[in-house]
Each structure stands twice: as structure tokens, then as C-alpha cells.
Amino acid sequence: MSPNAAIPSHRKPRSSASTRALRAGVTGGILTLAVAGTTVSATAADKPVAETQEMPTFTAALANTLTKSADTVQQVALDYELQAAQDSSAAQASKAAVKAKAEAQRKAEAEKKAEADRKAKEAAKERASRSSERTSLRSASSDAVSSATGGSSSSASTGSNSSLVGFLQAQLGKAYVMGATGPSAYDCSGLVQAAFKQVGISLPRTSQEQSAAGTQVGLDNLQVGDVLYWGGAGSAYHVGVYVGNGHFIGAQNPSTGIVERSLSYSPPTGAVRFL
Incomplete structure (x- = not known):
């Protein structure tokens, strides 16, 4: 037997020199x-x-899965983009609606104001027309009275009557304030005193004094410009001025102010004449 027969082999194990490359x-x-x-x-x-x-x-299965995942991500992105576009459009539409509503309200208010101005102008025009008609009627009445009385003083009296009535009509609608003598407010005797001052006649301040001054006349013989009083002569509590056609003008009370009324509205007690 060889002396080396029992010695194990010392050969190195074979190794594979092959390699593989993995690419993905x-x-x-x-x-x-x-x-x-x-x-x-x-x-x-x-x-x-x-x-x-x-x-x-x-191969195909995994590729298909990845492709589906990519499609899903892309679809989500498209959905978000679409939603953003819809939200933007909705916001713009809302702003446009608010702007349109505000513009409509502005136009409505402008039209309402224009209509109110138009009505106010028409009312003022109508009042001016009525005032002009009343002035014409008063003038005609004064002319008739002057013709009936005759004399050289009739022309002067007619002019005074017209001026007196014109002043009183210009005060219609102003306020009644106790103790006031104009020009924006009057009480009853303050208005009468101011009216006669326009034609150069100075009257006492109070209704009691005015009812006792001048010439007493009957209520069935009134002339334009006569001072009407309520209560006794010398103790009257209210006065006004006769303007013809069965009407008088006076500062009645705080609720009505200066108005024109029919004698039947509140029949006076007596009258005095200064013209």
C-alpha cells in the first residue's frame, strides 16, 4: 500500500466562473x-x-399591474385637475352673479330716485299752477269789489288787496309756531301783521288788539283783505284774512300750519276792515 493512500485529497473545490447579470x-x-x-x-x-x-x-402580469397603477395615478391627477377647473369656474360664476345683482340694485335705486324726482317736479308744477289760478281769481274778485265801491281810491285799494293776497298765498304750507312773526313760521296774528306790513299798514301784534282796531264790518259784506276774528271784538283768540270767494287764509294751528279754508270750515265771529 502506498504511504499516501490514506491521506485525503487536498484538491480545492471547483468553483464556477460563470456570472449572470440582472437588469430590470x-x-x-x-x-x-x-x-x-x-x-x-x-x-x-x-x-x-x-x-x-x-x-x-x-413579464406581462407585473407589467400590466404597473401599467394599471400608472394609469390610476394619471386618472387621479386628471380628476384633481378637472375638479380644480370646476371650482375655479364656480367661483368666477359666483363673483359674476354678485356683481350683476349689485348692478341691478344700483339701477333699480337710480330709477326709483328718478321717478321720485319726476313726481316731485310734477307736484311742484301743479301747486304753482293752482297758486296762479288762485291769484287770478283773487285779482278778479278785487277788481269787482273796487268797481263796486268806485272813487279815486279804488285803484290803490285794488293794488293793496292783490299784494296782500299774494303775500298770504306765498306763506301757504309754512309752519305755525306760537309767537312767531316770520319769515319761516307764524302764529295767527303774526301772519296778519306781516301781511298788512307788505302794503304799508301797521297793525297791533295780538289778535285781541287787531279785532278791536279798524272798522267793524258785517260778515255779509266782506271784502278781500278784511281781517276775520273768532271770539269777541277786543278779546278774540284767533284771526285770519278774507281772500274772496268765501275763503280765508290763516295760521291755524301746529298740526296744519298756514292754510286756506272755506268760511264754512270755521265760521268767524266778526270782521274789521283796514283797507
């Missing part, structure tokens, strides 16, 4: 894998082919 990528919807730099041991190389495990191949 998705091209045309196909996933390919390659293994690089992997050293297979001699033990594994010595195994039978049946025992060697192959790396699983990820």
Missing part, C-alpha cells in the same frame, strides 16, 4: 430581469440541473 426595466410593456456579478458556489454548481432554482420571470 420596462420596455414596451415587458419587464426583463438580469443578474450581474453573482458568483455561484461550487456546491451549487455541482447540484443536478433538477435542483437548480431559476429566478422568476416577471
Whole structure:
């Protein structure tokens, strides 16, 4: 027997010099894998082919899954983009609606104001027309009275009557204030005193004094410009001025102010004449 027969072999195990490269990528919807730099041991190389495990191949199924995932992400992004566009459009529409509503309200207010101004102008025009008609009637009445009385003083009396009535009509609508003598407010005797002052006649201040001054006349013989009084002569509590056609003008009370009324509205007690 050889002396070396029992010595075990000192040969190194065989090793495989083969390598595999693993690359991954998705091209045309196909996933390919390659293994690089992997050293297979001699033990594994010595195994039978049946025992060697192959790396699983990820092809169509995995590629399809990844493609679906990419499509899903893209769809979500598109949905967000669409929602953002819809939100922006809704916000713009809301702003436009608010602006349109404000513009409509502004136009409505402008039209309402224009209509109010128009009505006010028409009312003022109508009042002016009525005032002009009353002035004409008073003038005609004064002319008739002057013609009936005759004399050289009739022309002067007619002019005074017209001025007196014109002043009183200009005060219609002003306020009644106790103790006031004009020009924006009067009490009853203050208005009578101011009216006669326009034609150069100075009257006492109070209704009691005015009812006792001048010439007493009957209520069935009134002339334009006569001072009417309510209560006794010398103790009257209210006065006004007769303006013809069965009417008088006076500062009645705080609720009515200066108005024109029919004698039947409040029949006077007596009258005095200064013209």
C-alpha cells in the first residue's frame, strides 16, 4: 500500500466562473430581469440541473399591474385637475352673479330716485299752477269789489288787496309756531301783521288788539283783505284774512300750519276792515 493512500485529497473545490447579470426595466410593456456579478458556489454548481432554482420571470402580469397603477395615478391627477377647473369656474360664476345683482340694485335705486324726482317736479308744477289760478281769481274778485265801491281810491285799494293776497298765498304750507312773526313760521296774528306790513299798514301784534282796531264790518259784506276774528271784538283768540270767494287764509294751528279754508270750515265771529 502506498504511504499516501490514506491521506485525503487536498484538491480545492471547483468553483464556477460563470456570472449572470440582472437588469430590470420596462420596455414596451415587458419587464426583463438580469443578474450581474453573482458568483455561484461550487456546491451549487455541482447540484443536478433538477435542483437548480431559476429566478422568476416577471413579464406581462407585473407589467400590466404597473401599467394599471400608472394609469390610476394619471386618472387621479386628471380628476384633481378637472375638479380644480370646476371650482375655479364656480367661483368666477359666483363673483359674476354678485356683481350683476349689485348692478341691478344700483339701477333699480337710480330709477326709483328718478321717478321720485319726476313726481316731485310734477307736484311742484301743479301747486304753482293752482297758486296762479288762485291769484287770478283773487285779482278778479278785487277788481269787482273796487268797481263796486268806485272813487279815486279804488285803484290803490285794488293794488293793496292783490299784494296782500299774494303775500298770504306765498306763506301757504309754512309752519305755525306760537309767537312767531316770520319769515319761516307764524302764529295767527303774526301772519296778519306781516301781511298788512307788505302794503304799508301797521297793525297791533295780538289778535285781541287787531279785532278791536279798524272798522267793524258785517260778515255779509266782506271784502278781500278784511281781517276775520273768532271770539269777541277786543278779546278774540284767533284771526285770519278774507281772500274772496268765501275763503280765508290763516295760521291755524301746529298740526296744519298756514292754510286756506272755506268760511264754512270755521265760521268767524266778526270782521274789521283796514283797507
